[in-house]
Amino acid sequence: MAADFAIVNCTIRTMDPNLPIAHAVAWSDQTIVAVGAIDQVQSHIDAHTEVIDARGAVLTPGMVDGHQHLLQGAVFAQGLNLDRVNTLHDLRDAIAKERERLGPNAWLLGFAMEYAALEGQTFHHSMIDDVAGPGPMFLYALDVHTAFVNNHALAISGVDSARQLADASVIVCDSDGLPTGELLEMAAMRTVLDSVPAPTKEQKLQWYAQTMRDQNAVGITEIHMMDGDLETIESLKELELREDLTVRVLQHHFIYPYTDSEIVGELLKTRSSSGSMWQADGVKFMLDGVIDTGTAWLEEPDSHGEGTEPMWPDMSLYHQRVRMFHDAGFRIATHAIGDRAVREVLDGYAALPGGSAGRHRIEHIETSPERTVARFQPEGVTASMQPVHMRWVAHDLSDPWSQRLDASRCAHAWPSGDIAHTGALVVLGSDWPVAPYDPRMGFFAARERRAHDVADKRPVGTTRALTGEQTLAGYTINAARAVGAQDSRGMIAPGYVADIVMWQDDPSQVSTSDVVDLPVLLTAAAGRIVYRTSAL
Ligand SMILES: [Zn+2]
Structure with a gap:
């Protein structure tokens, strides 16, 4: 059967114990039809096959x-990314800038907040209320097991005290019994999350x-x-x-x-x-x-x-x-x-x-x-x-x-x-x-x-x-x-x-x-080329 695509002039890390290294691959629709040396793949190539010259690049199976x-991540990622923001000063700064960008009253949403940003202190909404408002704020901790919210978010969600939740989740409260804005685990996060308008x-x-x-x-x-x-x-x-x-x-x-x-x-x-x-x-x-x-x-x-x-x-x-x-x-x-x-x-x-x-x-x-x-x-x-x-x-x-x-x-x-x-x-x-x-x-x-x-x-x-x-x-x-x-x-x-990835090495x-900067040149998922660098 003639292939739709073939990649030649490459080193293939097949992960197949019977043929660990190969130099050409061809596939038709979703399925690989030939792997081996170039002459073993040649017979699957005809006029309609697109042949890609990898110029010595390396192929591996697709990354899983x-x-x-x-899906959750795609929604979170629309908010403020707090990855690698790890001092209280930088956290407040990032929140202030996001509030300025959003304007007043909109929900300020963020994700990937590092615990290190609290610098060893216990979270209290007063640490960020002045920069997070006017308007409600909801930040997911990096592990999505904890959220940090401001006083406005607590108020509009009607969260004013601890309450019994369906699992081990906790609305953290201070010594006066008032919520600090730290919500541990999903059932607690939901008490505020339910007020956030859905896209x-x-x-x-x-x-x-x-x-x-x-x-x-x-x-x-x-x-x-x-x-x-x-x-x-x-x-x-x-x-x-x-x-x-x-x-x-x-x-x-x-x-x-x-x-x-x-x-x-x-x-x-x-x-x-x-x-x-x-x-x-x-x-x-x-x-x-x-x-x-x-x-x-x-x-x-x-x-x-x-x-x-x-x-x-x-x-x-x-x-x-x-x-x-x-x-x-x-x-x-x-x-x-x-x-x-x-x-x-x-x-x-x-x-x-x-x-x-x-x-x-x-x-x-x-x-x-x-x-x-x-x-x-x-x-x-x-x-x-x-x-x-x-x-x-x-x-x-x-x-x-x-x-x-x-x-x-x-x-x-x-x-x-x-x-x-x-x-x-x-x-x-x-x-x-x-x-x-x-x-x-x-x-x-x-x-x-x-x-x-x-x-x-x-x-x-x-x-x-x-x-x-x-x-x-x-x-x-x-x-x-x-x-x-x-x-x-x-x-x-x-x-x-x-499912194939082409790497520079x-x-x-x-x-x-x-390795962190290793160029990815092409990605095929179920035979479909879903990414391709302009150089190829
Ligand atoms: Zn997970």
Whole structure:
């Protein structure tokens, strides 16, 4: 069969153990038809084939972001980006400028606010009221587990005291019982979020499409989307109709402790609903929160005496829900950051009929001792990790994350290399909009165990770094294996889906000092060229 496209004059890192390196590839519609030396591909080229001369560039399978909040992130990203704003002075300055840009009374929305910007103080809205107004303000912390709001936002939302919420969420109050403007976890954030006017459906669809295009430009062809519901399935359908789904999206329905059984019943029916570029065969649970605010579930309390409770007040309900989705054939992803949460999820999966057997996964795993690290491989549980989150942690333990933990738990921070060393499946991602989605930053962080833009060049923790090869696998073949797609995706091989990235050089082999700026030249998602530099 004649190919639609062929790329020649390149080095291909196929990830196929039968042919690790090749020099030409051709595909027809969505499917790769030939991989090998140029003469093996030649017979698939005819007059209608577009032949792209890669001029010595390197091809890898498309990058899979194993943990991301694509649609949510596209909406957040319309607000003020507070990534790397890490002093109170700069935070106030950024808020003041945004208020000036918006004018009075409009909602001032922001995301990716770093805890470091509070400089060790407890948040109180009086710290920012003078610059945030006139008008309401709502800022998501970088992890989207906490929000910071001003007095105006509290007032128009009618939040004037603590209240009982459906899960472990908290409206933080001062000694007089008045809300400080810090809202811990989703049910608390919703008390104010419900007052924020929603964008129109059309506006959101445009933001989604643009966000996917932006991600194509850094090599992303697939996203494991760790949230969603029946409404987001409708958005995915609409995007596909418009041919705007330029990344494949694997939705994981978000199951809250308070998601009622009627909705759970509806979601259970979606197991086999899919389009050509999306599917909805996963679910996401959140067993704990985050280290920085004391909401992670720890074996021993943190330095504030916190971290002793799971996000699910009734653990038997969590296990019951997990069992329902397991029996219905869903892939289960559970957010577990603290060492206790990770252990409890492993115990829960192990108790399921047949166990995980390679199907289920744990998200984040920010600290875990060796005995827990050793369980992933034999128990067939995928570790879904984001080394890029080490960007907020310092070798000298001076950061808000480390300050919550003792030396041993800091030493076992992000044990991605140790888990990979046991032979367990490690999938890599960003958790965007929590951290930037650019996989090149992920390559750097995985190999160096720190961010590229910090002054202290020493690694975080004492566990192994991932090698370049392990990192490449974490963004490609491992991600395919984690979702049972290893026979059709994650490799550049005949019969596989044509998810391909062309790089100036091999991202797994170039020195880490070059990887963050490594040019991405072309991206094909399911055979469609979704990004191409003007030089090609
Ligand atoms: Zn997430």
